[in-house]
Amino acid sequence: MAAKKKRRGRIRIKSFRRVILSTGLLTVAVIALLTIRNAVFSVDSKKVIAQPTATALIAKGDALVPEDDSKVNETKNEISEVASVANASLASSDEASREIGEAIVRNKGICVNVINHSQKTGLSEKVRAVLEVNGFTVSAGNDKSLKRVNSVIIEKKENVPGEEIGKLINIRRVRKEIDPDSRFDIVVILGDDY
Numbered sequence: 001m002a003a004k005k006k007r008r009g010r011i012r013i014k015s016f017r018r019v020i021l022s023t024g025l026l027t028v029a030v031i032a033l034l035t036i037r038n039a040v041f042s043v044d045s046k047k048v049i050a051q052p053t054a055t056a057l058i059a060k061g062d063a064l065v066p067e068d069d070s071k072v073n074e075t076k077n078e079i080s081e082v083a084s085v086a087n088a089s090l091a092s093s094d095e096a097s098r099e100i101g102e103a104i105v106r107n108k109g110i111c112v113n114v115i116n117h118s119q120k121t122g123l124s125e126k127v128r129a130v131l132e133v134n135g136f137t138v139s140a141g142n143d144k145s146l147k148r149v150n151s152v153i154i155e156k157k158e159n160v161p162g163e164e165i166g167k168l169i170n171i172r173r174v175r176k177e178i179d180p181d182s183r184f185d186i187v188v189i190l191g192d193d194y
Helices: 002-040 069-106 123-133 162-169
Strands: 057-060 063-066 111-116 137-142 152-155 174-176 186-190
Touching: 111 123, 123 137, 123 162, 123 186, 152 162, 162 174, 162 186
Parallel strands: 111 137, 111 186, 152 174
Antiparallel strands: 057 063, 152 186
């Protein structure tokens, strides 16, 4: 009986060691894959660098002579234009992501309450997702009263970006109803016209 217990104990230790070893190898593999992915998809790998240096040669008799210089220069200019456009689009995407990051930081402490007053279900959650992506702290809910309401953004505190939210979610009416005791900085009411 004691011999069986010893064997079971050794088997458990061996299987435990195998699990530890497998986990370690899996971790190393994941780290290696992430490193390779970062190297392949980094910003520097997306830049287009084109510097044409070769000249076209044509055969005239037994000798190779440079082709017409105007055609070579034309080709070089076309390649340079393509490279500059590619690098410009990369720069504009970097600029756009920087602006989004700044907006998220700027909107971080602003509390927004989204109230769905329309008959469309799930509308407040969609608007909530848009606002949260832009850095706002959002709470959402529904109000299914029978009263018809138009969509409006209500600024409850001073110096809050009600118009910016209006541009994000396409509501033009922005109203100020200053209430320093309000829990929310901005209230967004989604009516049947949204």
